[in-house]
Amino acid sequence: MLRVALLGCGTVGTGVLELLSRSSLPLVVRGVAVAHLDRPRAPVVSPELLTDRPFELVSQSDVDVVVELIGGLDPAESLVRAALEAGKDVVTANKALIAERGEALLALARSRGRRLLYEASVCAGTPVIRAARALAAGGVWRLAGILNGTCNYVLSRMAAGMEFDDAVRLAQQRGFAEADPTLDISGRDAAQKLVVLVREAMGLVVPPDAFAVEGIAQVRRGDLLAAREQGYALKLVAVARRDGEKLQLRVHPGLIPLGHPLAQVEEELNALLIESDGTGEVFLRGRGAGALPTATAVLADLLELMTGAGTMTLATPARLSIVPHGEVRARRLLRIEVADELRAVRTLTDQLAAAGVSLDHLSAYPVPDRGTVLTVLTGRAPGANLANALAALVRADLCTAPVRSYLLEELGEEGT
Ligand SMILES: NC(=O)c1ccc[n+]([C@@H]2O[C@H](COP(=O)([O-])OP(=O)(O)OC[C@H]3O[C@@H](n4cnc5c(N)ncnc54)[C@H](OP(=O)(O)O)[C@@H]3O)[C@@H](O)[C@H]2O)c1
Numbered sequence: 001m002l003r004v005a006l007l008g009c010g011t012v013g014t015g016v017l018e019l020l021s022r023s024s025l026p027l028v029v030r031g032v033a034v035a036h037l038d039r040p041r042a043p044v045v046s047p048e049l050l051t052d053r054p055f056e057l058v059s060q061s062d063v064d065v066v067v068e069l070i071g072g073l074d075p076a077e078s079l080v081r082a083a084l085e086a087g088k089d090v091v092t093a094n095k096a097l098i099a100e101r102g103e104a105l106l107a108l109a110r111s112r113g114r115r116l117l118y119e120a121s122v123c124a125g126t127p128v129i130r131a132a133r134a135l136a137a138g139g140v141w142r143l144a145g146i147l148n149g150t151c152n153y154v155l156s157r158m159a160a161g162m163e164f165d166d167a168v169r170l171a172q173q174r175g176f177a178e179a180d181p182t183l184d185i186s187g188r189d190a191a192q193k194l195v196v197l198v199r200e201a202m203g204l205v206v207p208p209d210a211f212a213v214e215g216i217a218q219v220r221r222g223d224l225l226a227a228r229e230q231g232y233a234l235k236l237v238a239v240a241r242r243d244g245e246k247l248q249l250r251v252h253p254g255l256i257p258l259g260h261p262l263a264q265v266e267e268e269l270n271a272l273l274i275e276s277d278g279t280g281e282v283f284l285r286g287r288g289a290g291a292l293p294t295a296t297a298v299l300a301d302l303l304e305l306m307t308g309a310g311t312m313t314l315a316t317p318a319r320l321s322i323v324p325h326g327e328v329r330a331r332r333l334l335r336i337e338v339a340d341e342l343r344a345v346r347t348l349t350d351q352l353a354a355a356g357v358s359l360d361h362l363s364a365y366p367v368p369d370r371g372t373v374l375t376v377l378t379g380r381a382p383g384a385n386l387a388n389a390l391a392a393l394v395r396a397d398l399c400t401a402p403v404r405s406y407l408l409e410e411l412g413e414e415g416t
Pocket residue numbers: 007008009010011012013033034035036037039052054068069070071072075093094095096120121124288289290291294
């Protein structure tokens with residue numbers, strides 16, 4: 001019988017107790033730590049198990065496994081450390097903790113002969129971490145994911161005609177976004193998840209602030225429509241791409257060809273494409289949040305502890321250098337709002353030519369009270385070249401709003 005201490009009994013903690021109440025797993029909950037003892041709880045939570053002394057609970061001698069479901073770094077990190085130091089295995093759903101402190105905590109777990117499992121921390125019950133680990137030996141060279149359900153829901157609603165602010169409000173009402181959605185909207189949540197996946201799939205340790213991250217706050221409804229007209233869906237993508245000794249890592253709103261399965265991931269769903277030399281493409285899609293999906297992943301980790309299955313991750317391979325964002329060669333869709341269309345088009349075409357960026361498509365739409373919106377599709381070029389050309393446009397005072405630039409993800413069309 002596995003003896004478990006739960007830290008946190010909010011959305012996920014209650015979901016874990018709910019699933020346990022329906023299952024016959026050989027597992028007993030010894031205590032449930034919360035911040036507020038007097039808060040009303042679901043019927044599935046036994047009041048006699050509650051405590052507001054988490055540090056005492058994690059060091060109890062009748063506990064084998066600590067399940068951390070508090071979130072954030074403090075006190076979650078100290079509690080996980082205390083649990084490992086007290087000789088307990090740990091299961092957590094905390095992506096911030098694993099992305100920011102994963103290496104040190106895994107080293108501590110190893111030094112104590114304990115296990116630290118965290119399947120729920122990325123895409124909840126959609127088993128992307130197990131899949132990434134399982135495929136690592138085949139030489140994973142690309143991960144491309146839609147890793148944030150809030151952003152995907154907001155962009156899906158915008159594609160269906162809603163404005164950004166209304167879509168965020170609806171996401172909050174439907175429980176797909178936090179009261180403060182900044183971590184999601186800024187792209188930082190997806191970046192933390194990408195860091196965890198890169199470690200599992202490629203054996204690489206990268207801090208979440210080591211690469212370019214852009215969220216969806218600047219995306220306009222018209223950008224989604226213009227992308228669709230060109231044959232692309234606009235999504236918040238998280239990409240890791242290995243090319244020899246170089247590694248691209250990025251999170252940003254990007255364009256996916258409409259026929260690709262990633263483009264068809266709608267609403268609050270998450271998805272991950274894993275490409276390796278060994279297996280080619282593997283694609284997973286599913287719910288990335290919610291009480292029961294997340295609790296399912298927590299129970300999967302507990303089951304793994306019970307059955308004793310090992311979790312060897314790939315050793316860190318040779319040195320890789322992260323490609324600076326400006327060096328990433330790609331085609332891009334630009335949305336440029338201008339007052340003087342003719343002058344802007346002339347300057348843009350001159351500057352793109354001077355920067356060695358070809359222009360594959362240009363269209364102009366008049367917008368009442370805002371002048372003209374130019375939609376431009378460029379040829380493949382480094383981001384820095386394009387940035388220089390656009391800077392000249394801004395310097396000439398030709399733009400009436402910040403230029404929006406969306407990288408086009410070349411999925412399934414390598415080298416074309
Ligand atoms: N929600 C999801 O869909 C989802 C999906 C994937 C991963 N996760 C991750 O799962 C974790 C938990 O998320 P959640 O949504 O369940 O959070 P939540 O609903 O906010 O619950 C947090 C729980 O932690 C307790 N708590 C806070 N500070 C504490 C402290 N100092 N000592 C003891 N208990 C404390 C709270 O107690 P009170 O109840 O007394 O306030 C609450 O029960 C996070 O790391 C999150 O990122 C969540």
